[in-house]
Amino acid sequence: MKSLIVEDKEYIRKGLINLLELIDKDIEIIGECESVKDAVVVANACKPDLIFLDINLTDGTGFDFLDQTEHLNFKVIFITAYEEYALQALKIGAVDYLLKPVDVDELTIALEKIGNLSIATQKQQIKTVKQVLNNDNDTLILSLHDAFQIIDLKDLMYCESDKGYTTFYLSNGKKHLASKSLKEFEEQLNQHSFTRPHQSFIVNLKYIEKYDKSGTIYLKNGIKIPVSTRKKESFVKRLFTWNKK
Template sequence: MKMYKTIIIEDEQRIREALSIMLEMTAPDTIQIVAYAQSVEEAVKLIDRLKPDLVFMDIMLKDGTGFDVLQQITFNSFHLIFTTAYEQHAINAFKYSAIDYLLKPIDTEELKTAIERIAVLQQRVLEKKQLNELQTNLNKTPDRIILPTQEAMYVVRLDQIIRCETSGSYTTFFLIDGRKIMVSKPLKNYEDLLEPPAFFRIHQSHLINVNCVVSYSREGMVQMTDKSFVPISRGKKESFFKLMKYEM
């Protein structure tokens, strides 16, 4: 089993100690804490010197931010999990940017899940476009989403999404320009981000952009602008028809 050299970057001692104890309890055979940092300057020096496998980093530090750390380091081949006390708007910014995070106070089960997730990730370096999107999304209502695949990170405007279709633990995004982007996450992961009135979960396997609806029938089929037909589940018919009347 791989042991991850880990640095915790957090300027509150109470939170540093709590996270350390939780890591020792949940992943004693996986996590080796090699250092702690409280400031941007200290974090940059430790990361470049120790070359960790995993970094837990608070966004707000006493002399700057986690973004300042990422801009100054020369070694960046590590898994990164932000820790944040931000509210729902900022949490959505993380989700839109496809960046891993833990919400304070940190939940033990969510911490365990985050550690298990890094074991299957090939990507160890946050791409600049992800960080740029996160910083942008923290300051406004997000209008774009990052879709991570094995090949690349795709930045997609929300109004370019026609529909999403899920199959098992995979979701395919169908875009206005004809592209299909498949991500290895179930549709549930995106349902909270693609919300009414612009988007609607019309079926267990389908979520649609209502602005891309061409027609719909009382029998329960919707035609989209990409000429596809999407079924309306029985339990969603009433709310979908009400939404479309409101939109129209």
């Protein structure tokens, strides 16, 4: 079975390859990609039978990749680092997925299940997942100290993390503190107009007024957000990609 790994973290790709060799399944890894753009090119050229697909990639999502390769026939096993994002939708759709770090037993089970599944059946399952995500895609439910707060994502300007807590700042001036790290919200928010330019911040691209190339984002309300050195390139790419939509 010709397989393509689409994952933006090299150590996850290498770890998955090692596990596949350990399992000794009849799987040939024909390529590794870390972006939607590269994965589309490789998939069209090599026509894989199976794709291990990360949900959140450097220039988009795994679903963006699937939209651009609908004409191809392959099976998919999703990979995700976050239990809270999309897992409910994946479960509803009965789609196979692996949580990072990938467990060898879970990988074995996923491969067995995918081997007995037709491509047509899985495409329908993935369609169900996308419908669930789209129907519940515009709000975020925060578990606060004494209540559940529903946030309309179009009103969320930015999030700031501090010592395992995350503060959500809204355009109306309100803010909400959740007792979870920024990482636990990142993948869900990145499916919208959000990006993470710094380990302590996630920003809504819609509220950016200016980006100083020295490494500072200026929001429309005057707030300044830093861009870390290692994230400058990916942030600028994300900004321009989003702006073209």
